[in-house]
Every structure is written in structure tokens, then in C-alpha cells.
Amino acid sequence: MADGDFSERIDAFMDYLRMRNYSKNTLDGYARVLKKFSHYVWLRRRGDCGDADALRTAWLSSEAPHLDTGVEVSRAMVTDFLSFLTSVQAYKPTSIRQFVSALSSFYLYLFTQEAVTVNPMPGMARPRIKEQEMKYLKHNQVMRLLKSIEKPRDRLIIRLIYATGVRVSELCAIDVGDIDFDEGTIRILGKGGKIRTVFVDEGTLAEVEDYIGNKIVGPLFVGQNGHHITPRTVQYIFEECAPPGITPHKIRHSYASELYRRSKNLRVVQENLGHASIKTTEIYLHTDLDERQAVYRQYFPLSHDGGRD
Helix, strand or coil, X not given: CCCCEHHHHHHHHHHHHHHCCCCHHHXXXXXXXXXXXXXXXXXXXXXXXXXXXXXXXXXXXXXCCCCCCECCCCHHHHHXXXXXXXXXXXXXXXXXXXXXXHHHHHHHHHHHCCCCCCCCCCCCCCCCCCCCCCCCCCXXXXXXXXXXXXXXXXXXXXHHHHHHCCCHHHHHCCEHXXXXXXXXXXXXECHHHXXXXXXXXXXXXXXXXXXXXXXXXXXXXXXHHHCEXXXXXXXXXXXXXXXXXXXXXXXXXXXXXXXXXXXXXXXXXXXXXXXXXXXXXXXXXXXXXXXXXXXXXXXXXXXXXXXXX
């Protein structure tokens, strides 16, 4: 049966995503977008919000989103919603892309469930994001950073991200039992519940052994009430210990860049990072400055004969 209110359809969609092992952050983000969209549609369908000023006033004065309106919408409604959002708040292009992703996933789900007769999202334009060179640290800079950190736990957290390239959420979820000290590997629970193996150097493993002592079970890094440490705690450690702008993700980026620079094996970097698509891996990679300089000096004519014939 087609249609149905946003209230029931959003709940069903969230259950579907949980079944597919989507992360809590993704679930929360998608739910926020869909509730905003539902409220916008509800306002548009009211008779007293016919002009832009009335719609804006009603939106800004609303305390809670209304979900009691049908999910069947036109493509124009979606594009109007995205335009409206940027008129009431200065969203970054990355945020708008996330809104489009949430709506695209939602309406694909509804269409396959025959809850709507038309999917309004195929071909929906997404704002372009200017390419920016990601700031990261070179190997010797990471090692100097580690030497500057006094607390063993904090130093090990940053070292382990650099040694393995794991995401901060993956780091927080590591149990002692996931570590194979004989093989030099760690079993990682990645995005979408996918399991992968990452490799660890002997020096980092030695620090792990010193840190855990005789412990053989439980979280590697313990937070409150004996639970795993939270990503927010790791972010706080970086704020306290690392240079401005250097985050866990940037250290993961340093890992990817160093491994690729030395191996030139993009596929291995992809698998170690846990990327489903190699296109995602490519944004982390840089041609090393020394390599670029060597190629320039070897091949560009002005660099070795002054341009003389």
C-alpha cells in the first residue's frame, strides 16, 4: 500500500538500517534529516504557509517537528526543501550532501517497499565540495608527537591509530581478546558490522603488552563504569596532546599516506583502511613532495639544461 505518514515510515526505516548494522551516528543523523523534511512538508501543506515569509516564521517558531503527513512527495518539494534550509541557516556543502544522502536512502527504501509510487531522488544534484588538501603529519612528525606525550594510555591511543589506520570508533571497540600478539594482528569490527584484520608492528605491540599487563579479556581502553572508552574521550586526548587541527582522522590519513608512499599499493591501503570503494581511499593519498621534485628534475627540460637546445 502506497503512502503512510512520516512517523511510521521513519520508524520502519530506522529498524531497517539497524538490521543492516548502520552505526548509531548514521541512524541519528538520518533521523534528524527526515524529521526536518517531514516538518517542512507538513508546513508546506498547511494553508497559512503559502508565502516564503510565513513559512520561515512558522519554521523558526516550531518547537517540535510534525511527522503526521504523508511521505509521497514531488521532486520539486525536495529541491524546495534543500533551498529553504540554506535560506534559514548557513549549511556547509557537506551538510547538504548528507541531507541528500539521507533522503535518497529513505525514498529508495520506500519505493522498494511500495510505500511510494515514485522515488523523487534519482539524479538529485549534490553541491560540489571544493577539494582541499587534508592536513596530516609525516612519519617523523608523528614520532615526535608520541615522544611528547607523557601519559602511557594517551600515547598508546595515538600510536595505535597511526600503526593500524583504524577509525576512532573502531579503536574504542577493541577488546584485549581481539589482539593476536603472535601474529601481530588485531581483529577490527568496522562499518556495517564488517570484520577485518589489521597489522601491528612489534614496537606498538610491546607498548600494548606493557599497558594491559596480565589482562586477557575486556576492553583494551576502559572508560566509565568499565565500558569501552568513547570517541569523545579520544577526541579530547587529541585536543590536549596534538597540534591544532590534528585529529584522529588526520592520524589515520597519515597512516594511509605513509603506507602508500612507501608501497605504491593502493589496494592494500584500501583493505587496511576498511574502505568499500577504492575511490574513497584515493582522497587520502598524496604524491610525496620529494618524489614530485625528483620526477620534475628528471623529466622537465628546464630543470636540467636551462631550456637550452
